[in-house]
Amino acid sequence: MKKIIIHIGTYKTGSSALQRLLAHNIQPLLQQGYNYLPVGPAKRPGKNTKVGNVQFLGMAYWEAEQLYNLQAAQGALLGEFLQALDQCGDCIPIISGESFCDITKVKLDSFFKLLRKRGYEPHLLLFIRDQASYVESRYNQFVRKNRPSIKDFQYYATQWYKTVDHLHYDTFADMLASLVGQDKLKIVAFGEKDIYETVADYLNIDLAVMQIPDKTINLGIPLDKMRIMSKLNPLNPPPTFTYLMEENEALFQAEQKPIKRSLITPELDTSIANYFAEENKKCANKWFNRDHLFTVKPRNWIREKDIEKELNLNTIIEMYGGLLVNQDSRLSRIENILLKAQSKLK
Secondary structure, three states: OEEEEEEOOOOOOOHHHHHHHHHOOHHHHHHOOEEEOOOHHHHOOOOOOOOOOOHHHHHHOOOOOOOOOOHHHHHHHHHHHHHHHHOOOOOEEEEEOHHHHHOOHHHHHHHHHHHHHOOEEEEEEEEEOOHHHHHHHHHHHHHHOOOOOOOOHHHHHHOHHHHOHHHOHHHHHHHHHHHHOHHHEEEEEOOOOOHHHHHHHHHOOOHHHOOOOOOOOOOOOOHHHHHHHHHHHHHOOOHHHHHHHHHHHHHHHHHOOOOOOEOOOHHHHHHHHHHHHHHHHHHHHHHHOOOOOOOOOOOOEOOHHHHHHHOOHHHHHHHHHHHHHHHHHHHHHHHHHHHHHHHHHO
16 A cells, blocks of 8 residues: 555644645655645646645535535546546655645545545644634634634634634544554644754655745734724625735835734633643643643733724825735736737737
8 A cells, every 4th residue: 555645734834834845846856756746736836836735625525514615626626636646656645735624534534545445545744733823823814815704803712713623633633543543643733843844854855955935925914904804804805905915015024024913812822721721631642742732932912902992094004005006006917918918919
């Protein structure tokens, strides 16, 4: 039975950086015996690669009630994947998609059985981080994805996390181990070691022969501007709104980095830590051979209700003035493209 490496997340644990490293080093990986399968976004890797090669395939295995599920495309996505797998040759295939951590045990088992029929035994790589940091980072991601149903942060920090199965790390790890075997599951605590070095050690590859992309992929947007974005989300803005916002913010941050702050107050930190205390202790003992799972640094926190009090005219001008300038530039580029296309048709 051949080996297949499956990186399954979780979310907000450096996945985009890991996926960019893999996508930018197809040939060096092949030379070292690995094939980051050219499916999904990996078919056309570019400098802005942020999505794993099987992220969409994982979403095709989601339940019908899960938002953004791709059940309708499962046949096409699975067919593309299996074709690439059959053409893999002697190299060990690598696939990556955080969406796999949101697949039910039954469907994961079905997918792994399909791999075994093709002659591949799954080996899983799972990154985890302290749940409070996860909640805040995931909330920020929801805001930036312009989800019209976004709620205030308090909801995510007091209720939402209790519904996320893969945050119960010991239970989640036991479930995965029951499907592939404990020896085929590698769990890494995010932030304890450089993510590229972690992957290199796990795969036993040489980073010296690889292109090392910038790990700072997802730009941090200040909380006051995030608050404005969250208030605009019910208007259902298109994805270009976020893209322009990030471009604009990158220009300002090139001049001066904002002070990093957190919405996780000491009370929320304690509440979330207490909720997962039993799970985290079991996971630490079983998978890390230690008493604690995470070492959390002190947070520079602020209460959500106080953010709006800090909003000032300069912030609003920066945000909307920059968006208007970027939008005008974008329209000018489109206009030039259309003019060139028109001239060729004459």
